[in-house]
Amino acid sequence: MSMLREKSILVTGAAGFIGSHLAEVLLNQGNEVVGVDNFITGSRENIDHLQSVYPKFTFLERDISQPLDVDEELDYIFHFACPASPADFERLRFNILTTGCFGTFYLLQLAQSKEATFVFASSSEVYGDPEQHPQREKYRGNVNTTGPRAVYDESKRYGETMLTVFHDEFGLDTRMVRIFNTYGERMRLHDGRAIPAFITQALLDEDLTVFGDGSQTRSIQYISDLIGGVLLLAESDVIEPVNIGNPQEITMKLLAEEIIILSKSKSKIVYRPLPKDDPKRRQPDISTAKQLLDWEPRVMPEEGLLRTIDWFRRKLKR
Numbered sequence: 001m002s003m004l005r006e007k008s009i010l011v012t013g014a015a016g017f018i019g020s021h022l023a024e025v026l027l028n029q030g031n032e033v034v035g036v037d038n039f040i041t042g043s044r045e046n047i048d049h050l051q052s053v054y055p056k057f058t059f060l061e062r063d064i065s066q067p068l069d070v071d072e073e074l075d076y077i078f079h080f081a082c083p084a085s086p087a088d089f090e091r092l093r094f095n096i097l098t099t100g101c102f103g104t105f106y107l108l109q110l111a112q113s114k115e116a117t118f119v120f121a122s123s124s125e126v127y128g129d130p131e132q133h134p135q136r137e138k139y140r141g142n143v144n145t146t147g148p149r150a151v152y153d154e155s156k157r158y159g160e161t162m163l164t165v166f167h168d169e170f171g172l173d174t175r176m177v178r179i180f181n182t183y184g185e186r187m188r189l190h191d192g193r194a195i196p197a198f199i200t201q202a203l204l205d206e207d208l209t210v211f212g213d214g215s216q217t218r219s220i221q222y223i224s225d226l227i228g229g230v231l232l233l234a235e236s237d238v239i240e241p242v243n244i245g246n247p248q249e250i251t252m253k254l255l256a257e258e259i260i261i262l263s264k265s266k267s268k269i270v271y272r273p274l275p276k277d278d279p280k281r282r283q284p285d286i287s288t289a290k291q292l293l294d295w296e297p298r299v300m301p302e303e304g305l306l307r308t309i310d311w312f313r314r315k316l317k318r
């Protein structure tokens with residue numbers, strides 16, 4: 001369990017799905033949080049309650065691909081700003097490029113000037129369409145540098161490189177979390193990622209769209225498990241990248257069927273062609289997280305999916 005308390009912390013992407021959960025947990029633990037976001041994929045709704053309930057929360061509406069001035073002393077920067085849905089990889093490719101490249105660089109400089117620990121939201125996408133299974137941190141990945149997912153995958157890979165240089169050259173205290181597919185409350189309804197898409201379709205009794213024949217797999221983790229892992233990593237002294245994900249693997253077809261059952265939907269499944277470079281299998285090897293952080297996921301998919309479906313149901317009624 002995390003002991004991060006009474007620190008001054010900057011969270012980029014605070015109005016997004018993961019950033020808003022992270023900010024809330026940090027505030028609940030008595031930390032001061034400065035949230036930053038430009039709402040390109042996040043929403044004000046995700047932070048309204050933080051602004052009204054927590055006096056220790058302040059918010060800056062800024063684009064982090066520009067240098068950021070922050071008056072407060074900072075103990076930590078959690079850099080979580082970046083569009084993360086494959087649907088955005090093409091629509092927002094220039095934003096992902098500048099956020100991943102300039103944004104990460106300027107924030108590393110800010111961390112250096114504040115002597116803050118820098119926690120970077122990397123991704124399982126650094127492994128691309130993996131040829132090794134499950135993916136250990138040592139695996140170097142299979143990414144198409146000019147493909148449709150490249151701007152995201154390569155920005156995460158380059159981000160890790162930048163952290164390594166700032167650590168080695170300037171002694172910056174750095175952490176890299178390779179996040180595997182995470183789901184939960186506050187994802188956007190039309191986010192484009194599989195779980196929000198399936199749940200929205202199921203709750204509206206529309207056909208669920210599965211790409212390919214549905215045999216490709218993902219390993220899905222519930223948001224509270226991810227936040228627990230991120231905080232343990234932040235407090236540790238582990239500077240190498242760490243996979244944080246749920247190793248339980250599920251095919252997209254089974255996931256769609258499970259969501260239909262859990263949401264008591266009348267929907268059917270329809271199949272569409274697999275997008276280019278879509279990874280066929282994804283499964284984290286979490287032995288590093290187990291050994292070094294004493295972390296492993298606790299929430300079973302059925303429990304996490306039911307909570308998420310309930311949240312989407314309430315949201316659709318509004």
Ligand SMILES: NC(=O)c1ccc[n+]([C@@H]2O[C@H](COP(=O)([O-])OP(=O)(O)OC[C@H]3O[C@@H](n4cnc5c(N)ncnc54)[C@H](O)[C@@H]3O)[C@@H](O)[C@H]2O)c1
Pocket residue numbers: 012013014015016017018019036037038039040041042043062063064065079080081082083084085095099103121122123124178179180181182183
């Ligand atoms: N959700 C996952 O399964 C997953 C998996 C791997 C990695 N990640 C990483 O975790 C982080 C958060 O992802 P998420 O799922 O919450 O996505 P999200 O889209 O819900 O959140 C990203 C937030 O960053 C903000 N943002 C984007 N560009 C910005 C910029 N230039 N300036 C300021 N704010 C900006 C967006 O408005 C949004 O609020 C991202 O870095 C993502 O790459 C997520």
